[in-house]
Structures are given as structure tokens and as C-alpha cells.
């Protein structure tokens with residue numbers, strides 16, 4: 001028998017259905033709780049868990065048939081946990097924000113960011129000798145990282161669709177005219193950057209799956225977040241978000257998620 005379906009979303013290209021239900025009981029991959037999918041195998045509908053964020057097995061290879069959920073071995077559970085910890089490695093938000101402040105104090109020609117390591121170069125420049133480096137970073141680029149960082153273009157994982165300058169201004173003017181004081185920007189870095197750098201009387205927080213923003217916004221300004229399954233990668237960031245959510249006159253702006 002299949003699960004108790006709350007809603008089903010079909011992907012016509014693959015013949016796979018996405019079962020929309022409470023994710024709390026689902027097993028987790030490094031990107032948080034997995035989603036349940038179904039597909040027809042012969043005459044039978046089979047249910048399985050797979051990654052919410054990556055639709056390419058090469059990017060996240062989590063797969064579990066739903067009827068095997070209660071029979072997962074300890075060995076496999078340990079391997080999943082190990083993968084999760086490895087995925088989170090290298091992120092230290094406080095330290096990264098301190099590095100940002102150090103770099104901001106330097107003149108533009110001395111500022112550089114390593115695309116390969118996704119961090120500012122403070123010392124040990126020779127470590128990055130063979131890496132892809134962005135140098136001579138202006139103040140404007142520091143406050144608008146979406147204009148500095150190469151866009152993530154993998155449509156099967158973290159594809160980004162960035163607002164034009166006109167759209168950003170129109171949306172922010174709309175928030176101001178409606179007397180909003182706080183904006184939660186989900187997957188919309190350009191709006192967050194504009195508010196942070198140029199708008200008085202509005203505060204914002206960015207929730208995004210792009211981990212590179214840890215380097216540019218402080219712990220009160222950015223939460224690493226997967227909107228496909230409502231997952232915060234770090235508990236502290238979730239608490240910051242929950243605090244922000246208590247603000248009055250708070251608008252939420254979310255990039256539309258496309259399953260295609």
C-alpha cells in the first residue's frame with residue numbers, strides 16, 4: 001500500500017511524482033530531509049526517498065525505497081551521518097565574517113577571493129596559486145556579492161535566477177510604500193544586497209542554499225537554507241531566523257521554485 005498522500009506533483013518529463021507530505025519522518029541526506037517520490041515500475045507504483053535539492057545522482061546519491069525505511073542497517077545510517085558532516089565541513093560563519101571585515105578594511109587592489117575554495121584570501125596566498133581567483137574587489141562588489149560571484153548554473157542543483165536592477169528597485173519601493181520594516185529574502189540575494197547597502201528604514205535577512213554568502217553577510221544577516229524542504233543547515237541560523245520572524249511589519253519574498 002502507498003503512503004497517505006496529501007498532494008502529488010507530477011514531473012511530466014520523467015514520469016516521477018513528488019509526494020507532498022510532512023517531511024519530519026523522512027530520512028536525511030546532506031541537504032536535509034529527503035522528499036518522497038513515486039514512479040511506475042511495470043504495473044506497480046513504487047515509492048522512494050531521494051534528495052530534495054539535487055535531481056542528479058552525481059550531485060547527491062541518496063536513494064532509499066520507502067518500504068526499506070525501517071530496515072536500514074547501522075552501517076548505512078553511520079555512512080549517511082558521515083556524509084552530512086563532511087558536507088557541512090569548512091563553514092564557520094563567524095570566522096568567515098571576520099575575514100570579510102578584514103578584507104573590507106584593505107584597499108581594493110589588495111582584496112581577493114578564491115572561487116575554488118569559496119573564501120577570501122587573507123594569508124597563505126601560495127595555497128591558492130593554481131586556483132580561480134577574483135582580485136581587485138571594489139566596495140560595491142563586497143556589498144553586492146551576487147555581482148561578484150560566478151552564478152551557480154547547475155539547473156539540477158542550485159540554479160540561480162537573479163533579479164534585474166529595475167525589478168529590485170520596484171519590489172523594494174513597493175515594500176516601503178506598504179510601510180514594511182523587515183523583509184525575509186528567500187533565494188533572492190539581489191533584494192537583500194540592495195536593502196543592506198542602500199535602503200534606510202528596512203532590515204532584511206537572506207535565506208539561501210548558496211553557501212558562499214557566509215563570506216559576505218554576518219550571522220544575523222544570512223542563513224544557509226534549503227527551501228525545497230524548509231531545512232536550515234545549522235540550528236543557530238534557524239534561531240536567528242525565528243527571532244527575525246517575530247518582527248512586526250515583516251514581508252516574506254520567495255523565489256519561485258521550479259520543478260522541471
Ligand SMILES: [Zn+2]
Nearest residue numbers: 029031051060
Ligand atoms: Zn541531498
Ligand SMILES: [Zn+2]
Nearest residue numbers: 114117128131
Ligand atoms: Zn583557493
